[in-house]
Amino acid sequence: MAIATLEQWRDLYDLADQLKERKPWQRFEDIDLIQIKLPEYREAFTCSIMGKQEFCPGISLHYGIEGYSDVVMLMESGDFPVPSTYVMGDIHALTCYYGDQEELDDVQMQRIQELGRSYQGSMDWTYFLSFEPRYSPSDLSLEEVKRCTLVFKALIRVLDCLQEEPEKWPDFENKEILRATILDTGEMSMESILMPEPFPRYKMIELPEDLKQSLKEKPIEDLELALDLNYLFAPVHDPDYDRPLNPLVLMAYDLRTDFIVHAHLLALEDDEVECLIAMFMELIEEIGRPAKLYIRNPTIYYALESLCYQIEIPIQIDALEELDEIYEHLRERI
Known part of the structure; x- marks a missing residue:
């Protein structure tokens, strides 16, 4: 640089x-x-x-x-x-x-x-x-x-x-x-x-009808699932890049059991929405449809809003403050 x-x-x-x-x-x-x-x-x-x-x-x-x-x-x-x-x-x-x-x-x-x-x-x-x-x-x-x-x-x-x-x-x-x-x-x-119209900021994913039907047929489980994307703001120095990386975490968390269902540290080349959709479908396939989905991140909300409506998963916007302590622990370990 x-x-x-x-x-x-x-x-x-x-x-x-x-x-x-x-x-x-x-x-x-x-x-x-x-x-x-x-x-x-x-x-x-x-x-x-x-x-x-x-x-x-x-x-x-x-x-x-x-x-x-x-x-x-x-x-x-x-x-x-x-x-x-x-x-x-x-x-x-x-x-x-x-x-x-x-x-x-x-x-x-x-x-x-x-x-x-x-x-x-x-x-x-x-x-x-x-x-x-x-x-x-x-x-x-x-x-x-x-x-x-x-x-x-x-x-x-x-x-x-x-x-x-x-x-x-x-x-x-x-x-x-x-x-x-x-x-x-x-x-x-x-x-x-x-004010000019902005460039579309959020991606919306449309799945094939047969795949949506398959997800809709999965049973509803006693799971209150929180999905979140957040940066750790813990600089990671990599010699391949001329500035430190800021780790981005994709997390799925069960609010009823206080258990991390899934956590993924995205690579620089990963698309966060594609990773989100893949993780969400995998969780439904393995566990079933959650009784309710909690979200605070607009990237996640707009990516999943239509899909969740079609496969009958209610979405609730929530501050999810219980996740902040988890991110703090992750930040300290990097």
């Missing part, structure tokens, strides 16, 4: 600190989206400004339609009691945080010292993380530093323009977003547009 020079990091930190001085989270909710189209990139960046709700302030960048769809998924994740470990583990994002000193790792602390930066107090320390599904949050690569630098330059222009011309403020409450376009000449245009 190509690494940015100290001077390239200095430019990025200068811009990030200029944004921090403007405190955009005092005016923006994290769902008030700004899209920035740069001449250097084919697709736009979607910017989300965090911190209005007294959480850690920051700015996240999401590239292209895939990144925008991740933002929509984050906005809609409140419909399910899905843990933040899954939500944050399954997105593409470049994020600048303004946090506390203890949140920084040794590399980030050393870089700040080398840059001669001075931060003090809570929610003041500037640091960056790159998020990618199946990988642990990592330091920015050279390309990612370049992307953040260009976007932050444009974002500062956008914020200053909104300060001077408040009539350009979008109607965020009615599903508008602000789109800023930087031309090759350096000129910038801004317009309010309706």
